[in-house]
Amino acid sequence: MFLALREMRRTKARFGLVVAAVALLVFLIFIQLTLQNGLLTAFVGAIRNQSAPVLVYSVDGRRNLQGSVITPPLEAAITAVPEVGRAGRIGEGTFTATVDGDLADVALVGYEAEGLGSPTALTAGRFPERDGEVVANEADADLGLGLGDTVALEPGGLELTVVGQAEDINLQVTPTLFTTYDTYVAAVRSVNPDARDPLPNAIALTPAEGVTPDQLSAAVNAADPEADALPRAAAADETPGVAQVRQSFQVIFLLYALVVPLVTGLFFLIITFQKANALTLLRAVGAPARRLVAALLVQVVIVMAAGIALGTALYAPLSVQRVGSIPLRFETRAVVVWTVVLMLLGVLSSLFSARRVLRIDPVEATTGAGVQV
């Protein structure tokens, strides 16, 4: 500690710079993680946070709620599967609505029964009980979708009133309203009075007793080649676009996971070379090599910890902002995981320097080849 801390105190500027560099990288990692999660939540939050353990699309729908259409024969085939506990229709559509005096796009998700496609949990208010009642995404309250707000679907002017709020229930980055299946059908009709009753877009299922969601999905898929059943989490992850978004971000994170240890590794290698004379001298006067390596590791841990702390401090105020319609959130889990990963990478990156320290031959102190101090 003595050596490590004294050196850092005497060369504040250079250690300050590397801490700043680590902090900047950590800040960028956290912000991008938050963006990724915010984006995905805005994209498929409605699917993740709906209550049905299994969703069945039509194969033609390509795992996209809007593209999927469940024909009556397919619906009959699905509900006839013995592993099914309860089944309910889900309808989804995008509408133009007057929200807070302006025209805006909203998505409407209709479900037949609670537990079969309703939001998993409400943060405020209640579930729809009468026609024309909806649950809105909590974060959209300031758009005019708060508790008690009313929106009118255009054309036709069907009025919907927000009676409940839930967290992260948007679909396709569009403000989303959950409502009863009947209200959903009424909404489709109100904007297009000539249309026939819409077909459901998906069937929500709960497994029968003793059946897992995976088993139920497999049974449904085996029962009809037109059926594409997925457990809830898979349905969210397999939504078109989700994997691509994840992949792009993963490349970015991989780059960071290389850049951070590169920065710290090179920094410590350079300062180890620069103070080679001092380290040789200390070895010559009886300092065990492991003590010098310990001093190095202490510095690495301090630099990483300070960098991560500073990066997190920069990130915290930004993490609760909104980017466009995407609300961000402080990602505690990601912060913890990346803190551990970066610490390990930092220590690993300093192993080159540690090896250099271990290889110092104290006899070099006697030759006088070094620079005069």
Added chain:
Amino acid sequence: MSDPTTDDTTDPAEPSLVLEDVRKVYRMGDSDVVALDHATLEVAGDEIVALVGPSGSGKTTLCSIAGGILSPTEGRVVVGGEEISDYSPKQLTTFRQDKVGFVFQAVNLVPFLTARENLLVVDELGRRRGAPARQRADQLLEELGLSARAKNLPGQLSGGERQRVAIGRALMNDPALVLFDEPTSALDTKLGEAVMELIQTEMKSRGIAAIVVTHDERMVHYADRVAHILDGRLRA
């Protein structure tokens, strides 16, 4: 002078250094360089020996072997009653920590530590004693006339001051033997003589033995005895 922090039990009658038939051969590709050839030398418990010889004659090699930085190819090395000829690198590290003091030809101070910390680091990196070590460092700095410079970094010290800090560092562990490799070569004559005088006083007051390497014949009168070395061979 008695030092409250030391447990010095070395008998002045016992030699501080015994080199017996020591050979050091450097392997340079195919050819061998004999840096030290059957060197035999005994330094008494409180004796100051000047080691004089031309460049490349083996002076640094002899000091390195006596100080446990280098292992001899052949021969016996006993320092303060401890035979170190067959020590492992780890044992030698501990030995250097406890038994010898060094003032090297070139680099002697850690640039990012103050004068006082350059003394304390010896204690910090060995078996920590804490308060007694701090007392000893302060006392040494005072004796060496460096009290006012204790908080200065090496870069803020003059050449003579740096050399005095190095001497203090070498005395921190209360060694049986101190090895000075050309302690005055970077200083002008006047400063060099002052440093030699300081070395003499410090060694004699503590009853510590020393080998002082020098090119400069004018410095030898500070020693009790002169050993000449030429091409790795000692002539007492």
